Amino acid sequence: MKPTGLLIGILGFTLWAALMLVLAYPHDWVTLANAPVVLILVSSIYSLLLPLSLSLALSALAVLMFNYQMVPPVHTFHVDLHEHGILLITMMGVSWLITYLLRRQKQIAALERQQAQRTLQLMQWSEKLREFDNPQQLLSDLHQLLLGLAEGSTQVLVGFTSSELESLNATQIKAFDACLQENKALGKSTGRYDNLEDLYLPMRGKSKAYGVCVCVGGDIDFNEALWVRDAQALLDQMGLACDRRDNALRAQSARESAQTQKTRSLFLTSIAHDQRTPLASIMTSASAILEQTDRLSKDEIRHYAELIQEETQQVARLTDNTLTLARLSGEQVQVPTQLESVEDIVAAVLQRLRKRKAVYLPTVKVAAGLPLLNCNMVLVEQVLDNLIDNAIKHSGAPCSVELNVLQQQGDVVFQVSDRGVGMQGQHKLQGDESRGMGIGLQLCHAVAQVHAGCLSFSTPAIAGQGVLAIFTLPLAEAQEQGA
The missing domain is CATH 1.10.287.130 (Signal transduction histidine kinase, dimerisation/phosphotransfer (DHp) domain)
Structure with a gap:
């Protein structure tokens, strides 16, 4: 017995003992007329503190004591049925009736408090499920809630698959899988496989069950136990949360597939x-x-x-x-890199343009003392080749394309400018595919991305002032610090 329950029991016995002392040693204010009222009042109080059967027995003893001490002839159990019989019978009946009604009312109040607590618990559980992207991570929390509902009267196991529950025997595993497949409760008092000793409750989603709760044996009456209903409500919340997550994942997959197709x-x-x-x-x-x-x-x-x-x-x-x-379009692409000289990269690009017999070569300005770049030289050359070739095509005149290379803080910046037709405002950041950049532009962005750099475009507000392409790569020291 819990300490609180023991103290309440002692208090109830104390009240009954006080009533017995009053009846055993009556005073002038305790008479045959008002003693029944005192008895019924005190019995109604200790009946709230003691179990029903004990309260009924103590009330009967109190009525017997009243008969022995106060009903003539006193100090005997003889009763004059014509004069005092109805009084004693009425006292006994009223005392027992009040005791029963008060105990019943106390049970109803306790049940209502329990249901209110479980309703609050269900609401809190629902809110908790909404806060988690993956509700399956809360399986242990669900198990604790179900154990709390059972109050130790039965063993509760819960899992998404039967393989998770190692303590199940062959029969229980078959029942588990049947409940999971059929998405319906089965076992004791369910009307389905009543011969089973255990009860199986599914985590019901809209279209399938995501897991099963196994209530192993126990003396609990599953027909009358309200906790079975509350347990199913908790399981259904988990099932619906898993359903929502599956729908969200399918929707995300569909969006990604559509984006990939686009x-x-x-x-x-x-x-x-x-x-x-x-x-x-x-x-x-x-x-x-x-x-x-x-x-x-x-x-x-x-x-x-x-x-x-x-x-x-x-x-x-x-x-x-x-x-x-x-x-470069795969996931988590890693390209081989090594320390390269900026001057060597620019020289290789110019040599490639000469071999291709470009219409004219750009004006090149490389800042002195630039540090080495940790990069893939072939890819960087391809980016500069694309940017310069595009600028030459749209510059409109010789000596109007410039390549400037400089250092800004922890980056090396390649600036390619021309004096041809500019871009529309919506293309300033991504480049204008109408200028022939298409695949080349996408390649430039991909190379910048794998090198942790960036590529941007700008153009003056006045039409015909050309385009400035800015290709930025971090220095080797900055890359090591970022790593």
């Missing part, structure tokens, strides 16, 4: 857009040579051949960009 479509569109122009030029030049060989001079044939060679080189560059971008 990206793939844009990627293919960019490839077609960038390759259409050089292929059309190649086809036109080749057709002119084949169909008009007799009418073309050697210089004209040479011109068409050089044009075919130039456009073929452009297609080759686009193919290289496409392959590189595809390689």
Whole structure:
């Protein structure tokens, strides 16, 4: 017995003992007329403190004591039925009736308090489930709540699969899996597999069960136990939370799939857009040579051949960009890097432009004393080649394209500027694909990303002032500190 219950029991016995002393040693104010009222009043108080059967027995003893001490002839249990019989019977009946009603009312009040507490518990559990992205992490909390509802009267096991509960035997595992598959309670007093000794309650979602609670044996009457209903409510909350999470994951997967499909479509569109122009030029030049060989001079044939060679080189560059971008598009891509000189990178880019016989070369300014870059030299060269080639195509005049390389805090900044047609405002940060950047632009952004750098574009407000492309890479020291 709990200490609080023991103290309440002692208090009840004390009140009954005080009543017995009053009846045993009556005073002038305790008479045959008012003693029954005192007896009923005191018995109604200690009946709230003591168990029902004990209260009824003590009330009967109190009535007997009243008969022995105060009903003539006193100090005997003889009763004159015509004069005092109805009084004693009425006292006994009223005392027992009040005792029963008060005890019943106390039980109802206790049950109501318990239900209010469980309702609050269910609301708090529902709020807790909404706060967690993955409700399955709260399985141990659910187990503790179910144990609290059972109040130690039965063993409670809960899991998402039968393999999680190692203490289950072969029969219990089959029942567990049947409950999980059918999404219905089964076992004792459920009307389904009543021959089972245990009760199985599912975590019911809208379309399936996500787990099962196993109430192992015990003496509890599952038909009348309100905690079974409350336990099912807690399990249903968990099942619905798991259902919501599954729906959210499916919706996220659908969005990612749609975004992937959109990206793939844009990627293919960019490839077609960038390759259409050089292929059309190649086809036109080749057709002119084949169909008009007799009418073309050697210089004209040479011109068409050089044009075919130039456009073929452009297609080759686009193919290289496409392959590189595809390689950089995977998840958690890591490219080999090493310390490289900025001067060597710029020199390699200029050499590539000379081999390609570019229309003209950019004006280059490299700040003195630049530290080494920890980068993939081939990829960085490809970015600068794309930016410079695009600027040359749209600059409009020789010596109007500039490449400036400088250091700003912990970064090395490559600035490529031209004086051609600018960009619309919405393209200043991402670049203008209409200027022929398509795949090349996506490649530049991908290379900047794998190097923890950035790429941006800006243009003056006045049209025709060109575009400034800024390609920023962190220095080796900054990368080591970030790591």
